Amino acid sequence: MGIEAYVGGGWLLTKAEQLINWGRSRSPWPLPYGTACCGIEMMCALAASYDMARFGAERPSFSPRQADVLIEAGTITKKMVPVLRTIYDQMAEPKWVFAMGACACSGGVFRTYSTHQGIDDVIPVDVYIPGCPPRPEGLLYALLKLMDKIKGEHPLRKKVVDALGASHGS
Numbered sequence: 001m002g003i004e005a006y007v008g009g010g011w012l013l014t015k016a017e018q019l020i021n022w023g024r025s026r027s028p029w030p031l032p033y034g035t036a037c038c039g040i041e042m043m044c045a046l047a048a049s050y051d052m053a054r055f056g057a058e059r060p061s062f063s064p065r066q067a068d069v070l071i072e073a074g075t076i077t078k079k080m081v082p083v084l085r086t087i088y089d090q091m092a093e094p095k096w097v098f099a100m101g102a103c104a105c106s107g108g109v110f111r112t113y114s115t116h117q118g119i120d121d122v123i124p125v126d127v128y129i130p131g132c133p134p135r136p137e138g139l140l141y142a143l144l145k146l147m148d149k150i151k152g153e154h155p156l157r158k159k160v161v162d163a164l165g166a167s168h169g170s
């Protein structure tokens, strides 16, 4: 039903918060942060055949300040932990994070002295994408889950939960 059906024919009611969240959910600009083999699958998902434009996510932002969703795809070494945190801190609110692949979720097969065992004690993770590596479809599914999450989200609640998560992890 087009908007013209409502013109002169009644009322269209919503809350500003819902309208804003709907807009945000349809334009989650990703910040690709590929650090290992999962990054290849992420690049594949960004290619034309997977058509991320369907979800408004076809425009990668290589500046954290213009990105909504940090996609951390791959292994994080201990030396990279402060870098990851800095990049996250540079993103404007509201912001979301995908942990793509077993290494980002839990360290994966690299249970070594130099590998950080999952990123969620460094930055708050919104969607975990399992697999070694996950297929591009896994990333698309995560996008759909995120869109649902954003639509039901209160902006202030997200900020408070992130702050609690960050202080818990530090």
Ligand code: SF4
Pocket: 036, 037, 038, 039, 073, 074, 075, 100, 101, 102, 103, 104, 108, 109, 131, 132, 133, 134
């Ligand atoms: S989860 Fe597997 S594919 Fe992904 S970065 Fe780790 S080892 Fe590579």
